Structures are given as C-alpha cells and as structure tokens.
Amino acid sequence: MPSDYAHFNRTLRHLGDAVRAKVIARDDVLAYAQDVTNRYLEGTMQARALGKKYGYSGDFEIIEAIYTVQIAQEPHLRRWDLYFHSQAAPNAVRNRKAYFHQLLHSHSAGQTKAPLSVLNLASGPARDVRDVREWVLDNPDREVFFDCVDAEIHAIERARKLCAPFAKRVEFYHRNVLRFLPAKGYELVWSAGLFDYLTDRTFVYLLKALMAVTKRGGEVVVGNFSEHNPSRDYMELLGDWVLQHRTQDHLRELALEAGAAADSIEVMWEPEGVNLFLHIRR
Ligand SMILES: C[S@@+](CC[C@H](N)C(=O)[O-])C[C@H]1O[C@@H](n2cnc3c(N)ncnc32)[C@H](O)[C@@H]1O
Structure with a gap:
C-alpha cells in the first residue's frame, strides 16, 4: 500500500548499503529477488523488468509499459505495479x-x-x-x-x-x-x-x-x-x-x-x- 512505500524504500536502501559494504553479495540478493519474482509476481512490471525478454534491461516493451503506466489486473499484483510506477526512475522516464x-x-x-x-x-x-x-x-x-x-x-x-x-x-x-x-x-x-x-x-x-x-x-x-x-x-x-x-x-x-x-x-x-x-x- 502507498503507506508502506517509505518503509520499503528505506529497507531497500539498507540492503544497498549492505551490498556496498560487502556484507551481502549482490548476486545473492538478485537470486532471492529472482526467486520471489518467479513465484509470486508473474506478469508484473517487476517480473517483466527482471525477465529481460530481449536479453537486456530497458528494452522497448518495458519502456513502453512505463510510458503507458501498465498495471496488472489482479489486486495483489496491481499493488506491486502501482509501487513500481510510483518510483522516481519511471517518473523520470x-x-x-x-x-x-x-x-x-x-x-x-x-x-x-x-x-x-x-x-x-x-x-x-x-x-x-x-x-x-x-x-x-x-x-x-x-x-x-x-x-x-x-x-x-x-x-x-x-x-x-x-x-x-x-x-x-x-x-x-x-x-x-x-x-x-x-x-x-x-x-x-x-x-x-x-x-x-x-x-x-x-x-x-x-x-x-x-x-x-x-x-x-x-x-x-x-x-x-x-x-x-x-x-x-x-x-x-x-x-x-x-x-x-x-x-x-x-x-x-x-x-x-x-x-x-x-x-x-x-x-x-x-x-x-x-x-x-x-x-x-x-
Ligand atoms: C531504454 S530504451 C530508450 C527508448 C527511447 N529512447 C525512450 O527514451 O523512450 C533503449 C533503446 O535503445 C536501443 N539500443 C540499444 N543499443 C543500441 C544501439 N547500439 N544502436 C541502436 N539502438 C540501440 C534498444 O533497442 C532500445 O530500444
């Protein structure tokens, strides 16, 4: 929910700091993200970004989905997409x-x-x-x-x-x-x-x-x-x-x-x- 965004963003920041300090390996975080995404987030912007359908990040499909603010229909997936699109980077795009x-x-x-x-x-x-x-x-x-x-x-x-x-x-x-x-x-x-x-x-x-x-x-x-x-x-x-x-x-x-x-x-x-x-x- 939007009221959780700040907390989640802070958590991500801590995770980033831990990776930068080499307390956690980036590959381990990515493997976890991949696993959770595969299991629970199929069809979301998160899954599409990570999926790299054309072999690299930022292909035309994901960019178009950002421009047109594509959002999954299922309520629990929808919330992930709303969060995704609320972030600074998609806004900047x-x-x-x-x-x-x-x-x-x-x-x-x-x-x-x-x-x-x-x-x-x-x-x-x-x-x-x-x-x-x-x-x-x-x-x-x-x-x-x-x-x-x-x-x-x-x-x-x-x-x-x-x-x-x-x-x-x-x-x-x-x-x-x-x-x-x-x-x-x-x-x-x-x-x-x-x-x-x-x-x-x-x-x-x-x-x-x-x-x-x-x-x-x-x-x-x-x-x-x-x-x-x-x-x-x-x-x-x-x-x-x-x-x-x-x-x-x-x-x-x-x-x-x-x-x-x-x-x-x-x-x-x-x-x-x-x-x-x-x-x-x-
Ligand atoms: C992040 S998208 C940006 C799309 C668009 N300029 C925009 O801002 O909405 C990157 C695009 O660059 C293209 N691209 C990447 N490397 C390229 C290259 N060496 N020559 C031509 N296009 C390239 C990709 O195919 C992709 O469509």
Whole structure:
C-alpha cells in the first residue's frame, strides 16, 4: 500500500548499503529477488523488468509499459505495479517526453519556416515522436521530420505502428547507432535511454559522431541518469538493471573530450532531477 512505500524504500536502501559494504553479495540478493519474482509476481512490471525478454534491461516493451503506466489486473499484483510506477526512475522516464516536446518547441521558435530535421537515436517505441501529434497541431506552420534509429527490429516494428498517423514525417532505420547514422544534417539530435548504458569511451565516440551530423545553430541533446537516483537500489538489486549514472560535471567533461566548446555545453534535468540532459550547441 502507498503507506508502506517509505518503509520499503528505506529497507531497500539498507540492503544497498549492505551490498556496498560487502556484507551481502549482490548476486545473492538478485537470486532471492529472482526467486520471489518467479513465484509470486508473474506478469508484473517487476517480473517483466527482471525477465529481460530481449536479453537486456530497458528494452522497448518495458519502456513502453512505463510510458503507458501498465498495471496488472489482479489486486495483489496491481499493488506491486502501482509501487513500481510510483518510483522516481519511471517518473523520470515519463518526463522525457515533455522534455523532448519542449525542445522541439524551442527549436521551432525562430523566424525560419524551413522544415525541422530531428534525429532520434535508440528511439525504442518512439513514444516521444508519436505523442508529438499535439505539438504538430499547435505548430502547423513548422514542418518537422524525424529519423529514428534503433538496433532492435521489434522496437522498429512497434514504433512504426505507433507512428503510422505520421508515416510521412518519420523514417525508421534498423541499425546499430555505433556503426551507422543517416548521412544528413539535423537541427536537433536527441537520444534518451542510450548513453547511460555506454562506457565513457563509447560515450565520447558516439557524441563526436552526433556532433558531426548536427547543423550549425543546431543542438545535440543526450539523456543520462544522474547519480541522484533514489530508485537505483531497486533497479540494481531487484531488477538487475544497471546503468552508468553520471554527474553534471562528468557529462561536461565527456562533452569537452568529444570536442565541444566549453561555452556550448549545458546540463539540464527533468522535474524529477533523475534524468540529466547534456546539451551541446553547434
Ligand atoms: C531504454 S530504451 C530508450 C527508448 C527511447 N529512447 C525512450 O527514451 O523512450 C533503449 C533503446 O535503445 C536501443 N539500443 C540499444 N543499443 C543500441 C544501439 N547500439 N544502436 C541502436 N539502438 C540501440 C534498444 O533497442 C532500445 O530500444
């Protein structure tokens, strides 16, 4: 029940501290979580996250289930899902969409009426693009075109279906972004939920490539979970969902390493303060 959440969160924090102090092995906690989840929580968000249907954490299905706040019907499972969705990390994921829409807004605010080209990397279910419908209706004068790239064919298929009302405005590429980027120039390059899976080295390599496909006056914006993630112990210990959490300073350093000018870099965040966004102006 919601009245239990604070107590449960504190317990998870103690468990995390015990793992960090090496009093308990992380693998033992995970084995326990797996056992309890298999036995009692089938079909919940917890089970789906831990199940890694496509072989890794954060696939398009789980991300879509977070965006659409999917909740099991059975009363006892329902409570687990309500708890899952109440946490800071799923809120931060849902907040990405409004953040993206705000970006589109600011990029279309100028005098020019030229079409706006947007690259969306690791687009997953492309909910951010699909739900842009209202923005498009509010901004009929400014045409916007999206290129979406994702390495998971099922994500591409799902996103294509979701974006069908926008078929003329969205192009999908089933590719690994580390090996391929569309050879075009973009006003806005956006990637959420990808860079926090990358090592620093790969982060810098990909960021360089993104800066190279961004037009003069355009912007690269990449999301990365912050070290202030109250859901981290839940994610790592009960969900085996491990991210590269980074600080604002760390993101700034990586941007400098990728060749960004110091005065072109800014780090912002969504209202939960969990998902940071590194902005680089070109
Ligand atoms: C956590 S989801 C983020 C989805 C979406 N950007 C969002 O915020 O809702 C991560 C996505 O990255 C994709 N992905 C992971 N590594 C990739 C790579 N090297 N190239 C392209 N896509 C990748 C996965 O298939 C998955 O759809």
